[in-house]
Amino acid sequence: MTVVIDRATGKRRGDRAPRPGPLQRLKHAYQKYWYAYAMTAPVVVVLGVLVLYPLVRGVYLTFTDATSLNSARTIGANHIDATYEFIGLDNYADILWGPTAYDRFWSHFIWTIVWTALCVLLHYAIGLGLALLLNQKLRGRTLYRLILVLPWAVPTFVTVFGWRFMLADAGVINSVLDAVHLPSPLWLEDTFWQRFAAIMVNTWCGVPFMMVSLLGGLQSIDGVLYEAAEMDGASAWQRFRHVALPGLRSVSSTVVLLGIIWTFNQFAIIFLLFGNTAPDAQILVTWAYQLGFGQQPRDYAQSAAYGVLLLSILIVFTSVYRRWLARDEQQLAS
Amino acid sequence: MSTTTVTNPAPADGAPAGTTRTRRPRRRGENSLAVTLTSHGVLTVASLIALFPIAWLVYLSLGPDKDDYLHPEDILGKMTLDNYTFVLQHTPFFDWLKSTLVVSLGTTAIGVLVAATTGYAVSRMRFPGYRKFMWVLLVTQMFPVAVLMVPMYEILGELQLIDNYFGLILVYCSTAVPYCAWLLKGYFDTIPFEIDEAGRVDGLSPFGTFFRLILPLAKPGLAVAAFYSFITAFGEVAFASTFMLSDTKYTFAVGLQSFVSEHDAQRNLMAATAVLVAIPVSAFFYLVQKNLVTGLTAGGTKG
Numbered sequence: 183m184t185v186v187i188d189r190a191t192g193k194r195r196g197d198r199a200p201r202p203g204p205l206q207r208l209k210h211a212y213q214k215y216w217y218a219y220a221m222t223a224p225v226v227v228v229l230g231v232l233v234l235y236p237l238v239r240g241v242y243l244t245f246t247d248a249t250s251l252n253s254a255r256t257i258g259a260n261h262i263d264a265t266y267e268f269i270g271l272d273n274y275a276d277i278l279w280g281p282t283a284y285d286r287f288w289s290h291f292i293w294t295i296v297w298t299a300l301c302v303l304l305h306y307a308i309g310l311g312l313a314l315l316l317n318q319k320l321r322g323r324t325l326y327r328l329i330l331v332l333p334w335a336v337p338t339f340v341t342v343f344g345w346r347f348m349l350a351d352a353g354v355i356n357s358v359l360d361a362v363h364l365p366s367p368l369w370l371e372d373t374f375w376q377r378f379a380a381i382m383v384n385t386w387c388g389v390p391f392m393m394v395s396l397l398g399g400l401q402s403i404d405g406v407l408y409e410a411a412e413m414d415g416a417s418a419w420q421r422f423r424h425v426a427l428p429g430l431r432s433v434s435s436t437v438v439l440l441g442i443i444w445t446f447n448q449f450a451i452i453f454l455l456f457g458n459t460a461p462d463a464q465i466l467v468t469w470a471y472q473l474g475f476g477q478q479p480r481d482y483a484q485s486a487a488y489g490v491l492l493l494s495i496l497i498v499f500t501s502v503y504r505r506w507l508a509r510d511e512q513q514l515a516s
Numbered sequence: 517m518s519t520t521t522v523t524n525p526a527p528a529d530g531a532p533a534g535t536t537r538t539r540r541p542r543r544r545g546e547n548s549l550a551v552t553l554t555s556h557g558v559l560t561v562a563s564l565i566a567l568f569p570i571a572w573l574v575y576l577s578l579g580p581d582k583d584d585y586l587h588p589e590d591i592l593g594k595m596t597l598d599n600y601t602f603v604l605q606h607t608p609f610f611d612w613l614k615s616t617l618v619v620s621l622g623t624t625a626i627g628v629l630v631a632a633t634t635g636y637a638v639s640r641m642r643f644p645g646y647r648k649f650m651w652v653l654l655v656t657q658m659f660p661v662a663v664l665m666v667p668m669y670e671i672l673g674e675l676q677l678i679d680n681y682f683g684l685i686l687v688y689c690s691t692a693v694p695y696c697a698w699l700l701k702g703y704f705d706t707i708p709f710e711i712d713e714a715g716r717v718d719g720l721s722p723f724g725t726f727f728r729l730i731l732p733l734a735k736p737g738l739a740v741a742a743f744y745s746f747i748t749a750f751g752e753v754a755f756a757s758t759f760m761l762s763d764t765k766y767t768f769a770v771g772l773q774s775f776v777s778e779h780d781a782q783r784n785l786m787a788a789t790a791v792l793v794a795i796p797v798s799a800f801f802y803l804v805q806k807n808l809v810t811g812l813t814a815g816g817t818k819g
Contacts, residue, residue: 211644217722221637222649224630225697232690233656233664240667253670312562315555322556328802329563335801336570337751339769340790344573347783352586354572386569394805443658450753454773470662475669475758482666489662496658 244273244487250480266483273487287488294446294465297381301448302441304385306434309392314422316393317400327397334390342454345383346370349455376456376463384451388444392437399433400426435507442503443496466492570794577787585783599788609789611764612771615681619756619767620749622685627692627745628738635700636726640712656694661754664690669758679761687755692745699744703737704730743804750797768793 212219246266254264277287316327333341348354349369356366367375403426411421452468458476461469466488474485576584579591580598603609637643638650668687669678677683707730715725731738756767763774772793775786 215641215643218637218641218643221633221641221722221726225634225653225693226649228630228689228693229652229656232686232693233659236664236667236671236690239671240663243666243670254674312559315559318555320552320555320559326559326563330559330566331802331805332566332570332798335798335805336794337747337769337797339751339753339772340573340794341569343772343786343790344569347576347585347787348569348572350585354588357588386565390566447658447660449661450751450769453753453757467660467662470660471665471754474662474666482670485662486666489660489664489666492660493658493663496660497655500654500658 240486241490243483244490245270246483247272248482248486250478250482253482273483274491277484277487277491289462290464290466290469293377293463294467297377297384297465298442298445300381301384301388301445302438304381305388305392305441305445306438308385308389310396310430312389312393313396313400314426316397330393331390333387334394338387338450339454341387342383342451345379345386346455349379370456370460373460373462376460380452380455380463383455384445384448387451388441392441395433395437396430399430403429439500439503442499446492446496573787573794574791577784577791579784582782582784585787599784600792603785603788603792607785607789608764608766608771609792612766612768615760615765616750616767616769618681619684619688620746622681623688623692623749624742624745626685626689627696628742630689630693631696631700631741632731632734632738633726634697636704636730638697639701639704640709641722653694653698657691657698659691665755665758668755672759678759679765681765684755684759684767687759688745688749688752692748695748696741696745699741700734700737703734703740707733739804743800747797747801 245268247269248264248266252265255262277283280286312330316323316330320326350356351368351370355369359366367378369375369379407425407429408421411425416424446465447467448465449467449471452463452465453471456463458472461472464472470485470488470492473481473488575591576588577599578595578597579585579588580594580596584591638646638653664687668690672678672680672683672687675683677686711729711733712725715729716722720728750767751769752767753769756770757773760766760770763771766774768789772786772789775782775789
């Protein structure tokens with residue numbers, strides 16, 4: 183058992199004498215850690231009220247048949263009470279293997295996975311490439327950096343509209359494609375090109391974050407390591423492969439995880455690019471929103487069920503990812 | 517691009533015989549001309565790609581007609597700032613500005629205030645339940661909007677907080693608070709523990725250490741957390757589009773969408789508003805971006 187020293191108090195933990203009774207343990211823990219609990223209390227309270235309570239309520243809703251027609255609502259001065267009923271797991275069963283489940287859930291599921299994988303891959307590859315370029319001695323490096331960060335600096339909801347103008351049927355992108363005699367696709371109408379456009383816009387928006395984080399990681403690698411590798415005759419590729427990449431490990435694992443979570447949950451880009459017009463280009467998040475708020479009658483129960491499914495997917499993925507990272511690190515250390 | 521060049525006593529290739537031009541040995545960290553040129557080339561192309569959509573938006577905002585985006589070449593002849601004056605005078609621009617600021621600043625203030633002590637506690641103390649708590653903080657950050665939206669809509673409806681600034685602030689806090697706590701923990705981790713220990717030796721309580729020693733040192737970290745919550749609240753689309761109903765209470769993210777409806781698409785006005793929104797935010801972003809990156813990755817041990 184490892185001995186952890188509490189750095190704020192200098193107390194040791196983990197080498198405690200035989201376990202005392204539960205009440206005494208509670209008292210002991212309280213005396214020892216009351217300030218830690220007092221300090222975390224505000225966040226615990228806020229999370230309990232703002233996250234846990236709605237979450238429990240949302241999970242309950244998924245077991246009902248709530249829609250906007252049978253929920254409690256107030257029309258003018260009349261208050262109508264909720265009349266929805268408990269229907270157990272029917273919503274989940276319907277979503278996962280009910281009739282037309284493929285069109286409603288699985289097709290979006292597959293597209294979400296493809297979307298996440300492609301976007302994160304592109305973000306990471308382009309971000310790393312640019313970071314490596316910016317990490318050299320180069321004239322105008324600061325200027326390049328400032329310009330390249332621009333897609334991150336300008337709010338997404340602004341830039342997406344810029345892209346919408348450019349991707350419109352007779353917009354600038356198609357005019358240019360026409361001028362060089364390439365086919366000009368219907369970016370905002372044809373399913374394949376909608377998906378293509380969504381990935382393109384998201385890549386454009388997401389690269390700067392990766393670039394800046396990876397550049398930070400590259401700059402924190404000790405130059406001596408490169409020197410040593412160079413003295414030993416390592417080629418540029420070998421220096422990249424065996425010095426830079428291992429040095430980026432911790433930064434990479436964090437930003438890739440963040441990138442996956444953010445892309446999986448990416449709402450603004452697809453919602454603003456297509457609105458309610460493109461059912462086939464909706465990833466699960468925007469699709470759930472459309473079920474719950476973008477149609478009449480609003481299907482609250484199914485929308486909430488999608489939300490719960492999405493969250494479960496993410497939690498499972500994150501646990502596996504972290505376990506995999508931890509195992510990997512142990513292998514490296516041994 | 518091997519840089520292990522040995523000084524070549526022979527004349528450089530291709531040079532006429534007789535001119536004994538010795539090539540200057542390349543120093544480490546310097547690249548050959550080809551590499552430098554390629555780097556510049558790639559970076560220039562990347563910069564153009566990064567710049568173009570925004571430049572295009574600015575350019576379109578100067579065209580007076582709402583269909584000008586289809587004939588961009590015409591704009592050159594009739595550039596005008598009319599769109600901007602129209603947006604400022606005849607649209608609810610300042611209402612949107614007010615709601616956006618109220619909501620974003622409210623979220624920022626609550627987020628940072630509530631999260632600060634927690635970030636410190638999880639950075640320094642290993643209390644029973646620590647791991648679970650960190651896990652909860654991480655998980656709440658990956659809540660898709662779809663999870664909380666329906667129940668939040670119900671709850672806020674019951675509390676009469678739909679179409680209300682405070683309601684939206686509460687919703688945003690559900691993501692901003694755990695996020696700030698997480699971010700601040702990272703920053704507190706970079707402040708040397710020796711400072712705490714010195715404080716403890718001098719007889720400060722854990723709270724005293726936090727408020728008198730750590731908090732003043734953590735100002736850059738606090739700024740980053742504040743900025744992040746501000747930007748997140750500022751750019752949030754899903755909740756704002758659903759929970760704000762009256763058009764004077766729209767935030768910018770919703771207001772911009774209202775320019776393009778089924779009946780009418782005032783794209784020129786939309787572009788002008790977009791530019792007006794983007795300028796201050798981006799300027800602010802550039803001011804703090806240095807802090808942002810160091811706050812996210814390294815952090816100093818000065819003090």
